[in-house]
Amino acid sequence: MRSIVYILTALAVFGLAFWAYRENYATQQVLKETQQVRRDIGAAQVRLNVLRAEWAYLNRPDRLSELAEINFDRLGLLPLRPDQFGRIDEVGYPPEPLLPITDPVDVSTMNAEGQP
Amino acid sequence: MIRTPLRPLARILPARDKGENPDAIERENIRKRHEEMQDRARSRAESRLLVLGVFFFCAFAVVGARMGHLATSEAVEPVASATGAAIAAQRADITDRHGRILATNFETHSLYAQPPQMVDPLAAAEGLVKVFPDLDKERLIKDFTGKRKFVWIKKRISPEQKQAVHDLGDPGLLFGPREMRLYPNGPVAAHVLGGAGFGKEGVSAAEVIGVAGVEKQFDGYLRDPANGTKPLQLALDLTVQAAAEQVLYGGMKLMNAKGATSIIMDVHTGEVVSVVSLPDFDPNDRPQVLVEGDQSDSPLFNRAVQGVYELGSTFKIFAAAQAVDLGLVNTETIIDTSGPMRVGGHPIGEFKNKNYGKISVSEVIVKSSNRGTGRLALQIGTKRQKAFLGALGMFDPTPFEIVEAAGAQPLLPKRWTDLSAVTISYGHGISTTPMHLAAGYAAIANGGRYVSPTILKQKGPQYGPRVMSAEAALAARQMLRAVVTSGTASFGEVPGYAVGGKTGTADKPKPRGGYYKDKVIATFASIFPAHDPKYVVVVTLDEPSVHTYGEDRRTAGWTAVPVTAELIGRVAPLLGARPDVEPGQVAGITLTSN
Numbered sequence: 222m223r224s225i226v227y228i229l230t231a232l233a234v235f236g237l238a239f240w241a242y243r244e245n246y247a248t249q250q251v252l253k254e255t256q257q258v259r260r261d262i263g264a265a266q267v268r269l270n271v272l273r274a275e276w277a278y279l280n281r282p283d284r285l286s287e288l289a290e291i292n293f294d295r296l297g298l299l300p301l302r303p304d305q306f307g308r309i310d311e312v313g314y315p316p317e318p319l320l321p322i323t324d325p326v327d328v329s330t331m332n333a334e335g336q337p
Numbered sequence: 338m339i340r341t342p343l344r345p346l347a348r349i350l351p352a353r354d355k356g357e358n359p360d361a362i363e364r365e366n367i368r369k370r371h372e373e374m375q376d377r378a379r380s381r382a383e384s385r386l387l388v389l390g391v392f393f394f395c396a397f398a399v400v401g402a403r404m405g406h407l408a409t410s411e412a413v414e415p416v417a418s419a420t421g422a423a424i425a426a427q428r429a430d431i432t433d434r435h436g437r438i439l440a441t442n443f444e445t446h447s448l449y450a451q452p453p454q455m456v457d458p459l460a461a462a463e464g465l466v467k468v469f470p471d472l473d474k475e476r477l478i479k480d481f482t483g484k485r486k487f488v489w490i491k492k493r494i495s496p497e498q499k500q501a502v503h504d505l506g507d508p509g510l511l512f513g514p515r516e517m518r519l520y521p522n523g524p525v526a527a528h529v530l531g532g533a534g535f536g537k538e539g540v541s542a543a544e545v546i547g548v549a550g551v552e553k554q555f556d557g558y559l560r561d562p563a564n565g566t567k568p569l570q571l572a573l574d575l576t577v578q579a580a581a582e583q584v585l586y587g588g589m590k591l592m593n594a595k596g597a598t599s600i601i602m603d604v605h606t607g608e609v610v611s612v613v614s615l616p617d618f619d620p621n622d623r624p625q626v627l628v629e630g631d632q633s634d635s636p637l638f639n640r641a642v643q644g645v646y647e648l649g650s651t652f653k654i655f656a657a658a659q660a661v662d663l664g665l666v667n668t669e670t671i672i673d674t675s676g677p678m679r680v681g682g683h684p685i686g687e688f689k690n691k692n693y694g695k696i697s698v699s700e701v702i703v704k705s706s707n708r709g710t711g712r713l714a715l716q717i718g719t720k721r722q723k724a725f726l727g728a729l730g731m732f733d734p735t736p737f738e739i740v741e742a743a744g745a746q747p748l749l750p751k752r753w754t755d756l757s758a759v760t761i762s763y764g765h766g767i768s769t770t771p772m773h774l775a776a777g778y779a780a781i782a783n784g785g786r787y788v789s790p791t792i793l794k795q796k797g798p799q800y801g802p803r804v805m806s807a808e809a810a811l812a813a814r815q816m817l818r819a820v821v822t823s824g825t826a827s828f829g830e831v832p833g834y835a836v837g838g839k840t841g842t843a844d845k846p847k848p849r850g851g852y853y854k855d856k857v858i859a860t861f862a863s864i865f866p867a868h869d870p871k872y873v874v875v876v877t878l879d880e881p882s883v884h885t886y887g888e889d890r891r892t893a894g895w896t897a898v899p900v901t902a903e904l905i906g907r908v909a910p911l912l913g914a915r916p917d918v919e920p921g922q923v924a925g926i927t928l929t930s931n
Contacts, residue, residue, distance in 0.1 A: 267444060277438035277521035282579030300580070301910040303833045 343367060427516055428545050429559045430568035431530065431552075433575040434610075434794050438568075440530055440552070440620075442545075443519040446499050446512040448491040449540065452481045455509030464505040465490065468498055481509075492535065492543075493517055513540045518552075520620045526578050528614045528639040529571070529739060529792060532623040548623070549637070551792060553740045570794045572608035577601065577911050581611040584907050588900030589615055589878065594859075596633075596879035598640035598771055599904060600790075601912075604779040604870050605798040607788035609737070610912065612772075614640040631848075640877065642735060642742040645768045648877070649841030649893075651862045652764030653710045654813055657702050658781060659725045660713040662809035668699040668816060674708040681756035685711050688892075702816040703824035705840065707763045714762035719753045722761065728787060728804040729777040736789045737772050745770050764841055771860070775875045778862050781817070782870035785810040818867035825894040829863060831905045833916020838863025838874075838901070840893035845880065856880045859893035861901045865909065868920055872912065876901040 289298040343366045349359045431440040455461055458481035466474045469491065480488045493515055494502070502510055518533035531550020535543045546560075547553035555569055581599055589597040601611040618624050618636040627635045633644065660666045674693045678685040685708050687693070693706050701709030714722055726732065732749060735742050748768035750757040760766035772790055780787050787801035805813075817837035821829045825840045841860040844852035860877045864870040881896035882889055890896070909916075 270442060271444065273438060274441045274443055274519050274521055277441065278519075280437075281522045282525055282575065283523060286579075286583070300907060303831070303906060303910055303916040306910065306915040 341366065341370075343370075427565055428518065428533075429561075429564045429566075431559075432568045432570050433573045433578075434570065434608075435574065436568075436570070437575045438521060439526060439571065439573070439575065440518060440520050440533075442516050445493050445495065445515050445517050447489070447515040447540075447543070448494050448499075448502060449511055449513060450481065450488045450490055451509050451511060452483070452485055452488065453509070455481060455507055457507065458482050458509075461505060461507040461510060464507075465502070465510075468501045468505075492538075511540075513542075515543055516545060518545055522575065522579070523621070524617045524619045525575065525582060526573055526612075527617045527620045528637075528641070528741075529573060529612060530620050531739065532620040534623075549741065550620075550739045554738050571792050572603075572606075572610060572794045573612075573792070574610050574912070577908050578611045578613070580907050580911055581904060582613050582615070582617070584904045585613050585876070585900065586615055588876075588903065589881075592859075592878055592881035592883055592896045592900065594878040594881040594896070596640055597900075598644065598875075598877045598879075599901075600641050600771055600775045600873070600875045601904075601908060602775045602779055602790055602873045602875075604782035604788065604864065604873055605800075606795040607776075607779065607791045607799050608795050609772075609775075609790050609792055610872070611908070612641045612792075614638070614644075639739075639741050640771070640879065642737055642739065642770050642772045643745050644877070644879075645745055645748055645770055646858045646860075646877070647765050647768050647843040647846070648771070648774050648858070648860050648862075649764040649843035650705045650707075651774055651839045651841035651860050652767070653702055653705065653762065654781065654817060654839050655726065655729065655777060656710045656713045656717065656722070656762035657698055657816060658805055658809050658813035659717055659722065660698070661812045662785075662805040663717065663721065665716050666698050666713065668812050669697050671695050671697055672701055672706075672709045672712050674701065674706045674712070676708060678708045678711065680711065680715070680759045681754055683756055685759060699816050699819055702839065703819050705820075705825050710762040711759035714758045715755060717758070719755060719758045722758050723753055725804065726761070726767070728802065729773075729780055730787065730789065731767065731769055731773055731777065735770065735772045735776065736791070738792045742770075742772065745772075747773060764843060771875045771877045774860070774862050775873050778864060778873045778875070780804050781810050781813045782864040782873055783810075814864065814867050814870065817864060821863075821867075825892075826861060826863075826898045828894065829861065829898045829902045831865070831902050831909070833918075834905055834909055834914065835866040835868055835917070835919040836863050836902070836905060837865070837867030837870075838898075840898060842892045842894075855882075855891070857891045859891065859897040861893050861897035863901055863905070865905055866914075866917060866919065871914060872909075874901055874905055874908075876904060 289296065292298075343363050344359065345362075345366075348362050352359050352362060427442045430438055430442075433439055450461075452458060459478060462474055462477035462481055465477060466472050472490070477490075490510075491498075494512075499512060502512075520527075520530060520532075529550050531552040532548050533545050533552050534548045536546040537544045547556040551569065551571065552559065558564055559569060581601060585597050585599050588594075596615060598614045599611070600609060600613075602609050616636045624636060626632075626637060632638055633640075638644070661668065666672070673695050674687075675695070676684075676686070676692060687707050688705065693700070693704050693709070696704065696706065696709065698709070698713070700706075701713070717725075730736075731747055733747070734745050747770070750761070750766050757766050776788065776790050779790075783798075783800070784807045785803055785805040787804050788799055789801060791799070814837055817839055818835065819837075820826050820839055821836050826836075826838055829836050829838055838861055841858075841862070843858045843860075844854070845856040845858055846852055858877060858879060859881050860875065862873070862875045864873050876897045878893075878897050878900065882891050883895055884890070885895060
């Protein structure tokens with residue numbers, strides 16, 4: 222009986238040691254991955270910053286106005302003027318299509334002359 | 338285990354036969370057995386001692402080895418858990434009111450040399466001069482072949498230049514990372530942004546510090562690592578700012594002015610949506626401060642907040658508004674403006690020695706009569722006038738948040754006499770910046786409450802203390818509107834925007850006293866729409882002069898006013914202000930309440 226207890230205890234120690242060993246390495250692996258991901262995020266942020274700066278640089282007002290001038294033939298862009306404001310009821314919407322006639326009614330004009 | 342008997346018969350019986358004592362055999366056997374037991378116990382104890390000894394040896398060996406390892410290895414922070422988000426160690430961005438970038442950071446490299454590591458210093462120097470034509474070859478060779486161990490070559494290089502230097506292949510040429518401040522819009526809003534330079538420099542990093550404008554004013558905020566991802570949001574609107582600069586530049590050239598400034602300010606929040614000062618500069622490549630001559634000729638000079646000028650007749654509306662506020666007059670009260678008028682022994686004249694006769698307060702403003710506002714000022718009195726202008730913030734530097742503003746102290750008379758009161762009522766004898774004027778007009782425009790101009794985006798109206806009654810402000814607005822519809826600023830009419838404003842033309846003072854005859858500061862301070870003001874627009878031209886209808890004209894009505902009209906026509910739609918029909922006076926209905 223005692224020897225069984227000893228054996229089981231020894232096995233439990235082995236098991237726990239193995240588990241601790243595995244956990245240790247798993248933790249280290251996760252930490253390494255986290256660091257890598259963080260480095261990637263940092264690099265992506267730097268890249269994003271550069272892209273943002275470039276976007277701002279390409280959209281600088283001087284360049285846009287120059288582009289508008291160069292492409293005036295195609296786009297015809299002019300500065301916004303006060304007379305370009307309109308009201309919503311000034312917008313010409315296309316007329317709504319007529320509903321299809323499903324039950325035609327025959328209309329006779331025979332008695333029309335007699336009516337007032 | 339075979340247990341040997343203590344009295345084995347095989348020995349007992351022969352011993353009995355011989356007459357010996359068999360007990361001796363038993364004792365003998367007991368002794369032997371004890372000896373055996375002793376030996377066993379000893380060997381067991383010895384082996385236990387050995388195991389224990391080995392165990393202790395191993396334990397101490399491990400402790401010793403660990404101690405040795407800790408003592409000889411480099412210290413590393415224990416990595417028990419993943420740390421929080423990485424700190425963005427760079428300067429925060431600056432954006433406009435819609436989040437468009439005005440200033441950001443850019444990764445570049447610096448170039449330095451370590452001559453002891455160089456393989457061929459002469460070839461390296463030659464190669465460097467090819468990449469950077471501005472470097473001095475002799476100087477480089479002297480540095481590389483001398484005793485120096487470290488030489489800075491370039492503070493900032495582009496990626497292409499870096500590659501070119503890399504291709505030279507000399508191991509003594511090294512690169513360090515450098516973060517630089519980038520202003521992608523070039524000279525747009527240059528005076529507000531200011532600029533940035535390097536502070537303390539090391540090989541692997543350099544401190545970026547603001548040198549002017551908001552970069553310097555908010556240096557602490559921008560450098561705080563906790564704000565790395567929180568940009569500083571300004572009240573400026575990039576589109577409006579660019580359009581205003583374009584219009585003002587055109588206006589400055591047309592009016593032959595040497596400088597110009599414009600301010601567009603929200604009358605309720607105090608947000609300065611656009612502030613332009615021309616000539617300007619590129620903050621990416623900030624020019625040097627002038628070492629001789631007048632600083633106001635430098636492009637670095639911000640006329641809007643640093644230019645302390647006598648702003649002339651634009652101040653008349655303050656005298657009129659205060660007189661109405663105090664109940665001394667109303668807009669229809671008749672004032673005798675006929676001359677001659679002498680105050681403290683000095684004659685008070687009109688523009689071109691005109692004589693307007695007896696006219697109403699409203700007409701005093703419309704015709705811009707010096708004697709008219711002078712008489713109002715005498716009625717108000719020096720004490721009350723001083724208190725009123727003080728409440729409008731005319732005596733202190735503006736609270737506008739760029740470093741230059743704090744240094745612009747208005748110039749006031751040392752003794753506030755009756756003569757000062759009269760001249761100040763038409764804007765002479767007091768020198769303020771256009772920003773002061775904008776704040777004063779904003780108080781009239783928003784119904785009589787002071788708002789301090791700010792460069793930061795605000796969440797809502799920022800009303801300060803009341804400086805005049807709402808009725809007085811309304812009367813002042815009506816007078817300002819009349820100046821445009823039938824007065825000196827008739828070129829200021831922009832259909833749909835009901836501009837109201839007051840012109841001001843002041844002779845420029847000579848540095849050694851006295852005034853120039855042919856150099857003026859022309860100002861137009863305006864509000865729009867006059868019936869429900871949203872924005873104050875102040876335009877000031879420095880030394881304008883146009884030749885129209887056979888005459889050289891310098892007055893604001895011919896110079897600053899048309900520029901302002903063009904500016905409002907261009908900028909108001911961008912601000913989302915739709916043109917509106919001005920509510921007219923409905924015939925037959927008059928306000929009868931008190």
